[in-house]
Amino acid sequence: MDRTRPFLKGLSLLAAGFCLAGAAVPEDSADQAALELEAAAEWDEFLESVGHRLALDNVRLCSRRVWRTGIVVHDLHRYAAGSRAAAIRAFGVGLRPSILALAPEGSAAQAGLRPGDILLSADGAAFAESRIGRAGTGRGTTAALDTLDAAFADGAAVLEVERGGTRLRLPVRAEQGCLSRFQLQTSTETNAGADGLWVRIPTAFARTVRSTDEFAALVAHEFAHNVLGHRGRSQISQLFNAGTVRAQEIAADRLSVWLLDGASYDPRGAIAFWQRFGPSQGTILAGPTHPGWRRRVAILEAEIAEMRRLKADDPEAISPVLALRSTETSAPRPPARRR
Numbered sequence: 001m002d003r004t005r006p007f008l009k010g011l012s013l014l015a016a017g018f019c020l021a022g023a024a025v026p027e028d029s030a031d032q033a034a035l036e037l038e039a040a041a042e043w044d045e046f047l048e049s050v051g052h053r054l055a056l057d058n059v060r061l062c063s064r065r066v067w068r069t070g071i072v073v074h075d076l077h078r079y080a081a082g083s084r085a086a087a088i089r090a091f092g093v094g095l096r097p098s099i100l101a102l103a104p105e106g107s108a109a110q111a112g113l114r115p116g117d118i119l120l121s122a123d124g125a126a127f128a129e130s131r132i133g134r135a136g137t138g139r140g141t142t143a144a145l146d147t148l149d150a151a152f153a154d155g156a157a158v159l160e161v162e163r164g165g166t167r168l169r170l171p172v173r174a175e176q177g178c179l180s181r182f183q184l185q186t187s188t189e190t191n192a193g194a195d196g197l198w199v200r201i202p203t204a205f206a207r208t209v210r211s212t213d214e215f216a217a218l219v220a221h222e223f224a225h226n227v228l229g230h231r232g233r234s235q236i237s238q239l240f241n242a243g244t245v246r247a248q249e250i251a252a253d254r255l256s257v258w259l260l261d262g263a264s265y266d267p268r269g270a271i272a273f274w275q276r277f278g279p280s281q282g283t284i285l286a287g288p289t290h291p292g293w294r295r296r297v298a299i300l301e302a303e304i305a306e307m308r309r310l311k312a313d314d315p316e317a318i319s320p321v322l323a324l325r326s327t328e329t330s331a332p333r334p335p336a337r338r339r
């Protein structure tokens with residue numbers, strides 16, 4: 001598995017920044033919007049690449065598993081109404097699900113799938129066209145990922161795609177990894193999230209990292225919540241359950257160290273991130289639910305030392321935090337509550 005390419009690509013993205021600094025500014029601001037979406041798609045690829053690696057290399061730690069291929073899907077409804085014209089110019093995206101990005105080391109890329117391919121069917125099951133919904137809900141994207149997961153339930157599938165007006169049938173073998181879906185969100189928030197299935201990283205938060213290890217640390221913290229079976233919580237319910245949420249935050253930080261090490265990222269990337277990002281945030285991120293950045297650095301330092309000690313005795317040692325895994329983890333998710 002070639003891991004150099006995404007790493008180098010990640011570094012070049014970090015160097016280039018998110019705003020195309022240094023690129024010629026097009027006269028037409030509509031073209032600028034399309035270029036920014038294309039730049040964001042490179043971050044989608046970077047996120048999928050990091051998430052794919054974390055999910056595959058830590059599969060022995062996960063009770064919920066899925067066959068992974070490294071495909072990032074989108075359709076027109078992933079974009080807010082004001083961005084759809086730019087999305088069409090940038091990607092030619094329509095109502096049918098298509099490939100936005102691929103983890104370069106994932107099996108779909110290796111099998112010849114390419115960004116821009118329109119997904120027609122998987123093992124004969126047709127992908128549904130996205131229906132008009134609330135802007136940016138990604139409802140069609142979720143349906144397409146469900147279709148992919150069903151087709152790959154036996155580890156392999158034949159994907160039928162349309163590329164440049166031609167239909168292609170490509171057999172793909174998947175690899176088993178932890179269950180989690182990774183999504184970059186166009187947002188100015190600096191609050192990433194996990195809800196037991198999705199890991200969502202806002203673009204503004206991604207832009208704050210300075211190395212691949214720092215980015216991996218952000219992703220690994222959210223991914224750890226999913227591995228531990230933590231559910232997403234609304235801001236209000238977080239305040240009512242502050243003690244539980246705080247314990248979950250500490251558990252996710254501690255497990256993230258092991259997940260990073262297991263996927264050959266430097267777990268000290270998390271420390272580098274908090275030491276730089278923490279002071280700039282004042283006390284915004286701390287409070288009853290989240291420990292302050294100094295406390296988080298201390299927790300991470302202690303966990304790295306403990307992991308090194310346990311792995312020196314037994315290279316196959318697993319994180320003691322996994323014993324805290326929610327017993328709900330393997331239970332099916334209940335239907336969303338209706339208001």
Ligand SMILES: [Zn+2]
Binds near residue numbers: 221222225249252
């Ligand atoms: Zn968290």
